[in-house]
Amino acid sequence: MPPGSERRLRRNNRLIVGTLAALAVLVTAGLVWTSSRLPDTYSVMGMGHAEFGGGPADPVHGGHAGHGWDGPPRQLGDRDVTGLTGPRDRPPDVAVELVAARDGDRYTLNGTTPGPELRVRQGDLVEVTLVNESVPDGVTLHWHGVDVPNAEDGVAGVTQDAVATGGSHTYRFVAEDAGTYWYHSHQVSHAQVRGGLFGTLVVTPPAGEAADHDVVAAMHTYGDGPTVNGRDGLRVDAAPGEAVRLRLVNTDNEVKRAWTADAPVRVLAVDGRAVHEPVPVTDAAVTLPAGGRVDLGFTVPAAGTAVRVELGGVAVVTGPAGAPDPPESEPPAETVDLLHYGTPAPLGFDPDDADRTFEYRIGRRFGLVDGRPGMYWTINGGMVPDVPMFVVSDGDVVRMRIENSGADNHPMHLHGHHAVVLSRDGEPATGSPWVVDSLDVGRDETYEIAFVADNPGIWLDHCHDLSHATAGLVAHLVYSGVYTPFRIGGPGANEPE
Ligand SMILES: [Cu+2]
Incomplete structure (x- = not known):
């Protein structure tokens, strides 16, 4: 060669x-x-991996690892989500129609945002008919903090199909627990909630417990800055000596603080659950996680001055008509620590005798989801769709340790249940039972919570910073034998986050 x-x-x-x-x-x-790549349509039943928390496994959700998750579940459960409804066999005590509409980036219910304030009495059977007039992506209504039966939970692709334009869906549930709640769309929620598709819901206690003034204040940031009930401030006329219950609702994605320099306040309730023996505090703010609620109680000063509650850029002023608005006050350095606020009371169950114990470890790393490279949240080391499915049985006492090693705070929201906070960073709770459905887990913080699995279904357990939820910070809690026929994507174009 x-x-x-x-x-x-x-x-x-x-x-x-x-x-x-x-x-x-x-x-x-x-x-x-x-x-x-995610399949065009899939069932959340088949995604990720099942965790049993030391309890018995369940053949329906038997430890699969994501294989065939775009197909039907391996075995149908004996309890279909669509059967887990509120009462259908008697007339409602309250019936409301809410008509959803979209105009550009703005979403309304019955022509307003926030939508109408719903006030019902404890024990009422509530019926809400949601009509989609003009929201192209479809809508649902989720009853945030109300532990409704699963079929009424309003999560597109999990408990129902999104309601298409021209369609409607009826929700029915008994308002069993008095407290402050809110409702919002759980379809394309990161855009629809921010754009205004939400409202407040108050379940009033039996007569005799009411304050002289019972006021709801939804804190929401639209494109053009913070608002309270959609306005740039709220003024309530109240006479000296009168008692006020101010129900704060954080409908934004970020944690909020509220405070006043004008009167001692008590934290009467958190997430719709009464605080036991709340003491008056001065010079301390309360924090509200995204999605969280805090009821503040105070008395209009005998001197006839007004009380200005700062909500961060907006305020609620309560006082005699004609009394001048108090000056703006600086945010106090102190924050009411609910871990040690109020006094203990029986929980009704023993968290030390848990049937299942789960970890919910939140991290963040680079990866590909649906062909898109980016930074994504991880749960227990896995990235969407490889996220845990926490499996429980009816009546289980469940403990969960939520660990946040990321560089951001996460307002964790468990649907369908209230959980009691046991500890933060190993420090045990010593105050009133701190019962939540929305818990802000700060950076490098670890919380232990416990709850009773007393509401069968398939429930989201996700971050309520909805921009985080869209980037994969969503897991599910499922009861043994429960099956959902609904699918993400598909004919309903379901996209819950
Ligand atoms: Cu988050």
């Missing part, structure tokens, strides 16, 4: 090897990309 052709051959070989290597990289990247 002439020396020149040997060189050419070596060159050609190098070229072939180089081409094959480049091809291998491309094919690998392509496979990774393809395997990260």
Whole structure:
């Protein structure tokens, strides 16, 4: 062989090897990309991996690892979500129609945002008919903090199909627990909630317990800054000596603080659950996680001055008509620590005798989801769709340790249940039972919570910073034997986050 052709051959070989290597990289990247693609439609029943928390496994949710999750579940459960409804066999005590509409980035219910304030009495059977007039992506209503039966929970693709334009859906539930709640769409919620598709819901206690003034204040940021009930401030006329219950609702994605320099306040309730023996505090703020509620109690000063409750850029002023607005006050350095506020009371169950114990460890890393590279949240090390499905049985006492090692806070919201906070960073709770449905887990914080699994269904357990939820911070709690026929995507174009 002439020396020149040997060189050419070596060159050609190098070229072939180089081409094959480049091809291998491309094919690998392509496979990774393809395997990260989410199916157009899938069931949350089949996604991720089941965790049993030390309790018995369940054949319906038997430890699968994401294989075939775009197909039907391996075995149908004996309890279909659609059967887990509120009472259908008697007339409602309260019937409301809410008509959803979209105009640009703004969403309304019955022409307003927030939607109408719903006030019902404890024990009422509530019927709400949601009509979608003009929201192209479809809508649902989730009753945030109300432990409704699963079929009434309003999560697109999990408990129902999103209501398409021109359609309607009727929700029915008994308002069993007095307290402050809110409702919002759980379809494309990161856009719809921020854009205004929400309202407040108050369940009033039996007569005799009411304050002289019972006021709801929804704290919401639209495109153009903070508002209270959609306005730039709220004024309530109240005489000296009168008692006020101010129900704060944080409908934003960020944690909020509220405070006043004008009167001692008591934290009467958190997330719709009464605080036991709340003491008056001065010079301390209360915090509200995204989605959380706090009821403040105070008395209009005998001197006839007004009380200005600061909500961060907006305020609620309560006082005699004509009394001047108090000046704005600086945020106090102190914050009411609910871990030690109020006094203990029986929980009604023993968290030390748990049937299941789960970890909910939140992290963050680079990855591909649905072919899109980016930073994504992880739960127990897995990235969506490889997130845990926490499996419980009816009546279980459940403990959960929520650990946040990320650089951001996460307002964790468990649907369908209230949980009691046991500890933060190992420090035990010593005050009133601190009962929540929305708990802000700050950066590098760890909380232990416990609850009783007393509401069968399949429930979201997710971050209520809805921009985090869209980036994968969503897991599910499922009861043994429960099955949902609904699917993410599909004919309903369901997209809960
Ligand atoms: Cu978050």
